[in-house]
Ligand SMILES: Nc1ncnc2c1ncn2[C@@H]1O[C@H](COP(=O)(O)OP(=O)(O)OP(=O)(O)O)[C@@H](O)[C@H]1O
């Protein structure tokens with residue numbers, strides 16, 4: 001009898017601990033799903049009652065206890081667009097620079113540390129900073145421009161990070177293959193590396209949109225209007241925005257009890273927008289990964 | 296004229312001295328095999344010839360390398376021009392995630408060629424030279440990833456040939472392939488030497504003796520022996536070479 005012949009007891013123990021561990025993992029992941037369903041279900045049942053075409057297409061009325069949330073929807077969309085115009089080009093180009101040109105340089109390491117720190121800064125600090133810089137110093141006032149720039153700053157670290165990570169994930173052999181054919185570095189990035197990284201970059205961009213559309217603090221002092229039933233005419237106008245509107249009618253509206261339904265409706269619309277954006281991200285991701293393989 | 300002429304090449308990865316005083320000449324339209332135990336510097340030397348090592352941080356080289364009489368490490372040399380002249384096939388097939396056609400056309404396009412009928416003609420010619428045409432002519436618009444490993448490697452060879460290099464460097468091009476694909480690549484090398492100068496790294500002694508005119512044996516960063524392949528395999532001058540080819544170590 002060698003020790004190896006006596007393993008059946010050990011085998012049993014191995015299997016038991018494996019069973020316990022997996023059951024635990026399974027329970028935990030189920031409970032996450034359960035919580036998510038709970039939240040969505042709660043908001044949906046409370047909010048679905050007020051949602052109709054009028055709610056989506058008219059301005060708030062009677063001290064925001066009646067009417068719709070049209071200006072806030074438009075305001076959020078405008079801010080998302082504005083901040084993306086700012087953060088996507090800058091973020092993507094910095095990401096490319098850091099991963100492809102300055103991989104091991106001190107500068108890239110410095111930018112990396114800074115962006116990591118930046119993504120840990122509470123969003124209200126961004127709001128304060130945006131107010132000081134864009135609203136006051138640069139004189140944009142409370143405006144779409146100031147709000148977009150502030151939100152753009154907030155999402156910049158995420159855009160840089162995902163771009164860098166997506167590029168890093170592309171095997172070096174593809175770069176070598178291209179360079180060995182006499183391609184320049186820029187050609188290699190443009191024609192081989194970026195198309196391959198694109199599906200992942202897109203996912204990052206859209207997640208950042210999700211984040212931007214839900215933020216309240218950064219727009220609080222830079223663009224958001226408490227009540228403004230008309231649509232903006234220029235980038236120097238203020239707008240309403242969904243998250244701030246939700247905050248306002250839940251905490252400081254004229255009649256909080258009367259606007260409760262509207263608050264849940266607003267929350268539902270906000271969640272729906274984020275959900276649609278995420279689905280879109282998934283769709284674009286699969287679409288572009290298929291295309292990359294094909295051409 | 297000599298196609299490759301390396302003189303007193305020393306190479307360092309940071310402070311690791313990977314190649315020691317290598318001098319070696321390759322004549323036009325010959326096949327040269329680099330052999331030697333793992334880590335002896337074969338790939339490093341190969342990558343010196345198309346300046347692929349430039350991509351690695353902290354490397355340093357002394358000595359000189361001439362390709363067709365031109366010093367490729369001279370300050371005014373444009374690396375992309377050099378790599379057009381000195382093509383490379385890697386150990387692991389690395390086709391781009393593009394169609395078969397676009398994989399071959401890529402090298403032409405990045406070198407500024409826009410004439411579509413010329414590109415089509417070159418794609419066909421290169422695939423024929425790489426003995427792949429018959430297998431893929433009906434699916435040029437399909438993804439290159441759908442090919443087998445052996446086909447992908449021949450695609451990579453075709454890709455390298457499409458831009459008409461003078462020298463083709465191959466780093467263990469058949470090491471990831473089955474015997475049939477390997478035989479195809481060996482046949483191919485034999486055909487290609489009519490038009491190209493070829494340097495191939497291999498761990499397979501039979502392969503080296505079958506395909507090459509001359510063989511260089513490296514050991515611990517030094518070029519121990521460089522001679523006609525028949526001579527290296529029948530009557531090597533150094534004991535170390537003898538030991539290696541008879542499989543006593545390495
Ligand atoms: N990027 C690198 N950084 C540091 N050292 C390296 C690097 N690449 C290779 N080396 C070292 O240089 C030496 C030569 O490596 P090289 O890849 O040229 O060997 P090789 O002869 O091609 O080996 P193999 O047959 O295993 O491919 C080895 O000792 C290796 O550890």
Ligand SMILES: [Mg+2]
Pocket residue numbers: 337338339466496
């Ligand atoms: Mg090697």
